[in-house]
Amino acid sequence: MEKLSLGAIYGQVNKLQPGKPCTKAHATVFVIISIKRRPPDYTIIGCCYTTFCFVKVKENNLALTTLYSLESTLAQRKEELSAPQEGKPSWTKHLLLDDKLLCSKIREEADEFCRILEENEDESRTVSEMADVLYHEMVLLTCRGLKFEEVLEVLRRRFSQSGVEEKNSRKAKMSSDE
């Protein structure tokens, strides 16, 4: 397999741009792009028209460590629920014990997040509110016994198709079913 310099990778990525799975931003995460045959430990990230794009993903350690560490804390809080005398008071436990409270917090935090845009609030409020949304949504995921990796897997599968294409394909399928 041909090994490319970073500059050459950017060049390849730009060439693949029409299918949109790759951008320059992705190129900082992906180390090598291979066309046609997938090397053993490489991941398909998408199809650019007629060409499949195989990449090796270099972990974004800080982002993943943060999310997995939060996920692990939330799972620990869930475990502590079976031995209520253990552990400190916890907001996560309140949420895990009360579906209604959890759903109302997710809706409230999502609404606060939207108001940032509507009311043109500053960057620090934006990232802080996004963190609130993400935390509360991850509690729901923990509640259902699901892993964040499963969400990331869905996002990766969507790399190869635009949202507009996906919506149109659903509409076409619905009308052919009628």
Ligand SMILES: N=c1c2ncn([C@@H]3O[C@H](COP(=O)(O)OP(=O)(O)OP(=O)(O)O)[C@@H](O)[C@H]3O)c2ncn1[C@@H]1O[C@H](COP(=O)(O)O)[C@@H](O)[C@H]1O
């Ligand atoms: N990331 C969070 C996190 N983000 C937000 N919150 C809590 O979510 C709650 C949101 O409630 P409110 O809406 O009343 O708070 P608010 O939005 O600041 O209130 P307003 O000013 O907007 O009305 C607050 O108590 C926050 O502290 C969080 N609570 C916990 N975590 C993480 O979960 C871990 C476990 O937390 P505990 O379960 O509490 O031990 C922590 O160590 C953190 O890593």
